[in-house]
Amino acid sequence: MSLELFLLLATALFCIGLFGALTQQSIVMLMMGIELMLGGVILAAAAAWHYIAPATADGQVLIVVAVTAMALEMAIGFAVVTALFRSREIDLTDMAAELKE
Amino acid sequence: MGVTVFWALAIPAVVSGTMVFRFDSMARATFSLLTSLLCVGGLVVLLGLDYLGIVIVLMMTIEMAIMAVFMVMYMMNPAGLMPMTMIHNKKGAAVLCGLVFALLAGGILFAPWPARKGRAPADPTMDLGMSLMGPQMLTMMTLGMALFATIVATVVLATRRGRYDRLGDDLRARHADDPVRGGVGR
Numbered sequence: 089m090s091l092e093l094f095l096l097l098a099t100a101l102f103c104i105g106l107f108g109a110l111t112q113q114s115i116v117m118l119m120m121g122i123e124l125m126l127g128g129v130i131l132a133a134a135a136a137w138h139y140i141a142p143a144t145a146d147g148q149v150l151i152v153v154a155v156t157a158m159a160l161e162m163a164i165g166f167a168v169v170t171a172l173f174r175s176r177e178i179d180l181t182d183m184a185a186e187l188k189e
Numbered sequence: 190m191g192v193t194v195f196w197a198l199a200i201p202a203v204v205s206g207t208m209v210f211r212f213d214s215m216a217r218a219t220f221s222l223l224t225s226l227l228c229v230g231g232l233v234v235l236l237g238l239d240y241l242g243i244v245i246v247l248m249m250t251i252e253m254a255i256m257a258v259f260m261v262m263y264m265m266n267p268a269g270l271m272p273m274t275m276i277h278n279k280k281g282a283a284v285l286c287g288l289v290f291a292l293l294a295g296g297i298l299f300a301p302w303p304a305r306k307g308r309a310p311a312d313p314t315m316d317l318g319m320s321l322m323g324p325q326m327l328t329m330m331t332l333g334m335a336l337f338a339t340i341v342a343t344v345v346l347a348t349r350r351g352r353y354d355r356l357g358d359d360l361r362a363r364h365a366d367d368p369v370r371g372g373v374g375r
Contacts, residue, residue, distance in 0.1 A: 089195050094232070095297045097199050101225070103290040104206045110282035112210065113275040116260055120222050123252075124206050127229045130245065138236040143307025145320035149328055151233070151241050152321070155248065156332045160339045162252055166259055167346035173263060174349060182277065 094135035102128030113180045115172070119165040123158060130154045194235055202228035210276075215260040223253035240314040 101124055108121025130151050137147025172184055205224040212218045226249040234242030310316045321329045345351070355365040 089192055091302055092297050093195070094236075096294060097202065097232075099290055099293040099297065100203050101206055101229070102293070103286045104203070104210075106289060107282050107286040108210045110285065111276040111279050113277055114215075116215070116256070116263060117210070117218065117275070120209055120218065120256070123222060124209065124225065127206075127226050131229050131232055134233045134236045134238055134241070137238065138309070139305055140303055141306055142237075142309035142313075145313075145316045145325070148238060148241060148313065148317040149320060149325050151238070152317070153328065153332065155241075155245060156336065159248070159252070160335060162256070163339050163343050164346075166255075167343035169259070169263060171346040180275065 091135055091139035094139070095132055098128040098132035098135065100128075101125070101131065113182055115165065115169050115181055118181060119161065122161055122165075126154050126158045126161070191235065195232070198228040198231045198235070201225070202232070216257055219253050219257045219260055222256075223249060226253075237309055238313055240317070 105121045105124030105126075105128060108124060109118050110121075112118045112121060133147050133150040133154060137151075141147060172178055176184070178184055202225050205221045205228070208221045209218045209225065212221060227246055230242045230245035230249065232242075233245060236242075350367075352360060355367060356362045357366075
């Protein structure tokens, strides 16, 4: 095990999540992609804490920030889906394109 | 031992992360994402951050359970009985993700990473708590404000009819304008 191995794994998770966030049309699936990207960020922060600077708590604080970002993203995402579904009965990103026209 | 655990968690993390976007069933996709994030939690524990790893495991379990409920509520194909794909711009996204991975992997492999400095404290959780309540207090307060703003924003977005719909813009209507009469005293 080494820092590089953990970071490569984190990058793989981040890129899979990015692919999902870019391709998925369903808003909830898009949010799952973002969750996966943040999972990669958490893993990279943990690896950086363990392998570079274990004496300070900065890496741990970064994980706390990423976990909070995950929770906020989920909450706001579901609220937006609820609001969109209530007003337009849609659940796909391509249907919510009023601002485009 | 550590290496075995690493690979036992790393491979399922990537495989189930990929399967999230390949399953037809939304419910299966949710639990596949849960598997992937549980593996991330396990790896965080493996790196010596017991408390944060367990927090991630617990939080993701609850979060994915909630997500599964929303999936069944809003998705047309929760059980995956019909094969279907709901994706756009697959090729462009694949190229972009490949480029991002190549760029990041190049950086990871060729960057001169600094050597490990210092030793982990005996109790990293205590260290984190003292840090959040001390030098990182600003971070903690920002997170607190962001969480509070999220509570307000989610309630505003998710309510169908707020008090301004019921009682007018100045909240001075004598009778609430409700679609169905009833309730206490009405």
